[in-house]
Amino acid sequence: MPRRIYIFDTTLRDGEQSPGVSLMQHEKLEIARQLARLGVDVIEAGFPIASPGEAEAVKLIAEQVGTADGPVIAALARAVKQDIDVAGEALKPAKKKRIHTFIATSDIHMQYKLKMTREQVLEAAINAVKWARNYTDDVEFSAEDATRSDPEFLCQVFEAAIDAGATTINIPDTVGYALPHEFGQLVRTVVERVPNIHKVQFISVHCHNDLGLAVANSLAGIMAGANQVECTINGIGERAGNTSLEEVVMAIYCRHQVLDCYTNIRHDQIIRTSRLVSDLTGMPVQPNKAIVGANAFRHESGIHQHGVLSNPLTYEIIDPKVVGLPGSGIVLGKHSGRHALEAKLKELGYQLTKEQLNEVFKRFKELADRKKYITDADLESLVADTVHAVPADEVVYHLDYMHVVSGKGTVPTATVRIRKDGNELLASETGVGPIDAVYRTIAKLVEEPHRLVDFQVRSVGPGTDAVADVVVRVEDEQGNIFIGHGISPDTIEAATKAYLQAINRLAYYHRRRIPAPQRGGEV
Structure with a gap:
C-alpha cells in the first residue's frame, strides 16, 4: 500500500x-x-x-x-x-x-x-x-x-x-x-x-x-x-x-x-x-517559480502553444485546475454587479464577510471606472489592499487630497492633505521625483517616527491601464517592520496608499500596545 x-x-x-x-x-x-x-x-x-x-x-x-x-x-x-x-x-x-x-x-x-x-x-x-x-x-x-x-x-x-x-x-x-x-x-x-x-x-x-x-x-x-x-x-x-x-x-x-x-x-x-x-x-513570488509562479502554466513559444492546443499533456504535466487555477468563465467590468463579483471571488478561493465584500465591491467599482476589464490579478491585489489593511475604525491617517507637479524642467512638488482625529493636516514638499515628493510631504505630516526601508512596484496585467501594485516597508524606532500595499492604475496614487497603509499599521500596532513579533529558533 x-x-x-x-x-x-x-x-x-x-x-x-x-x-x-x-x-x-x-x-x-x-x-x-x-x-x-x-x-x-x-x-x-x-x-x-x-x-x-x-x-x-x-x-x-x-x-x-x-x-x-x-x-x-x-x-x-x-x-x-x-x-x-x-x-x-x-x-x-x-x-x-x-x-x-x-x-x-x-x-x-x-x-x-x-x-x-x-x-x-x-x-x-x-x-x-x-x-x-x-x-x-x-x-x-x-x-x-x-x-x-x-x-x-x-x-x-x-x-x-x-x-x-x-x-x-x-x-x-x-x-x-x-x-x-x-x-x-x-x-x-x-x-x-x-x-x-x-x-x-x-x-x-x-x-x-x-x-x-x-x-x-x-x-x-x-x-x-x-x-x-x-x-x-x-x-x-x-x-x-x-x-x-x-x-x-x-x-x-x-x-x-x-x-x-x-x-x-x-x-x-x-x-x-x-x-x-x-x-x-509582502514577498512576491518569482514568475518562474514552479507550481505557483505567474509563468508556471504559460506558453509563449509557437511550438509549445501548438502542442498545448492539440493536447495540454504535450507541455503540461499538471492540469492548472488541480492546483486551483480556474478557467476564466466570468469577465468583470464596470457593468458587473455584486453577485458576479462575489461569484468570481469565490471561484478564486476567497470567502469574505458581508462587510469585506461591500468594501471590495466599492473599490472594484472605482477601479472598473478606470479600466475596461478587471483581471483575476487585479482582484487579487484589490482584496489584498482592502481586506488585509488595518481595520477601518482603527485607521489614524486618512488621505483627503493629493496634487503632484512633475515634468521635464520642473521641480517635482507634492501637496498632500490628510485627516487625523477629525483635523485636517496640509503640507507641500519637493523631491527628486513625484513619489519622493509625496513621501517627504507625508513624513512631514505624520507623528509616527519611522524610516522607509523598501519600496517595490509592479504592473498587474498588460497594457497602459494596468494596475500598479506597490509594496513598501517602514521601520519604527525599535526595528520592527510594517508592510503597506497600494493598488491603482495611477502609480503615484498606489505608492501614496501603500505608504500611508504602512504608517497606519505602525500606528495601530503601537496604539494597541501589541508586543512586536520577533524571530528566533533556527532549525
Missing part, C-alpha cells in the same frame, strides 16, 4: 524568519486558517519564547484553529525548560498539540554556538523531551545541523530522545549543505542504526534551500524512509528559504507511482494559499 506522507507546515515560524517579514497576530491567524483548509497535518504556529506577542499569536491559533478535527498545532522551543514552559502554556487551548524542541548536534555548533560538550548536549536533549512530556504526549525532537553532525553521535542522541519520550524525530539540513544522495543516506543511517526507531510515529525531514536542493533532499528523505516533510508556502524562510510545500506535494502527486506515497493536501487550495502568504508577507 502507498505510504501517507504527513505535511508539517512551518510558514508561520521558519517562514516568518525571512528577512523583512513580520506578521501581525490577525494575519498569522488568517494564514493558519487557510493552512487548515489546505489540509496540512501540522501547523508550527511560532516560537513562543521569542516575545509576548509571538506567544499570544500561538495561543490565538491554538484556540481558533486547533480544533479536534483540525491540524496539530505545534510550537518551537529550545532544549531549555523556560522555552518549553512558555510553549506549553501557549498551546494549552489546542485539542491536538505538539512541542517541537531542538538542540544542535554538530561539532561546529556545539563548540562555537552552544559551547557545550557532547555529553552536555545529550543530557539537555533528554531533559528537554522529558519536560515537554509534562505538557503533551506529542513531542518532536530535532537535531539541529544534523547533516554536519557525526552520524554515530546523531544516532545516539536520537536513541536517547526516543527513550525519553519523543514521538517524532526530525533530521534537519539546517544550512542546506547536503546533496540528495548524501541526505538520503543519512536518513537510511538513522532508520537502520537507531535501535528504538520503531517507537516513533514520525521520521521527519526539514531541509533548507541554500544550494537550491531543499525539495530534492526532502524527496530523497522520503525515499529513504521519512514519513513527514517540514516545509513552507512558496518556500520562504531563512536565507534562501525552506522546502517549498507546493513543489514537494505536487512532486508526490505527479510521481506517486515512483515514490509510492501520497499526501492529504487539498491541491485546489495551493494557489489561493500561495497568494495569501505572498500578500501578507
